[in-house]
Amino acid sequence: MTIQENQIKQNIARIWDVSSETYDSQQGHGIQSEMEREAWKSVFKSLLPPGRLKVLDVGCGTCEIGLLFAEMGHHVTGLDLSEKMLAKAREKASKKGFDSVFEKGDAENPPFEEGTFDAVVNRHLLWTLPHPDTAVTNWKKVLKKGGVLIVVDGVWNDGTLETKARRFVSDFCTLLAERKNPRKGHYSREINDELPNRHGVPPEKTLEYFKNAGLKNVKDLDLKDVREIQKKKMPFRKRIAYNYEYHLICGRKIN
């Protein structure tokens, strides 16, 4: 990694350090209802083999998603660059009595032996990586043969006039209702310039990364149901801008 790339990743981690305080209270980030929790679990259950699995949540943040796997009885390892996100994840896991472990490290190059995990999962991470192709290849490496890679991502900003208008109204309402800068926590141009999917990852892109990495039995699931459940808990000012495409793509390591 070059000094400049390292610097960009440190800057990204700093932004998520700040966001860690309120992250779980944000609809679409923290799980806000039992209905949403069950919807996520039922999607994941349908993709996993039986037994107690070793699961890696890369870019785990506060580990909202990884801890669902712990609730389903699996052993979870969380990896993230943000110390403060990891601290929240550790606190949550320990409150629930899970034996999950958390490490600081780069998701593009997870510091684990080849063939360690039965499942690698991540949500809302691929878009914020400078080298998503390398990341997917390396996630496949740390999977055991027969292991499954699950990626959840979406297109946050499709650049259309409608999306721009929705965001404008949402930002304005947030400014009025919360008296805070709605763009706080957004990436700087310097960071965005390094991210090929800064507006989100279209499913075709995720599928391309899976294909390049040699993952097989690839499935593309629409997460419309989860999104509709999430929307129900959103105030109008958030809901109006929540017109994202949202997908889950999974594939298996055969060789």
Ligand SMILES: C[S@@+](CC[C@H](N)C(=O)[O-])C[C@H]1O[C@@H](n2cnc3c(N)ncnc32)[C@H](O)[C@@H]1O
């Ligand atoms: C949008 S949050 C998603 C958190 C979590 N996966 C979730 O679904 O709630 C993005 C997370 O990715 C982490 N992250 C960004 N770049 C990373 C990298 N190169 N390596 C590890 N973590 C990274 C951030 O620190 C942040 O916690």
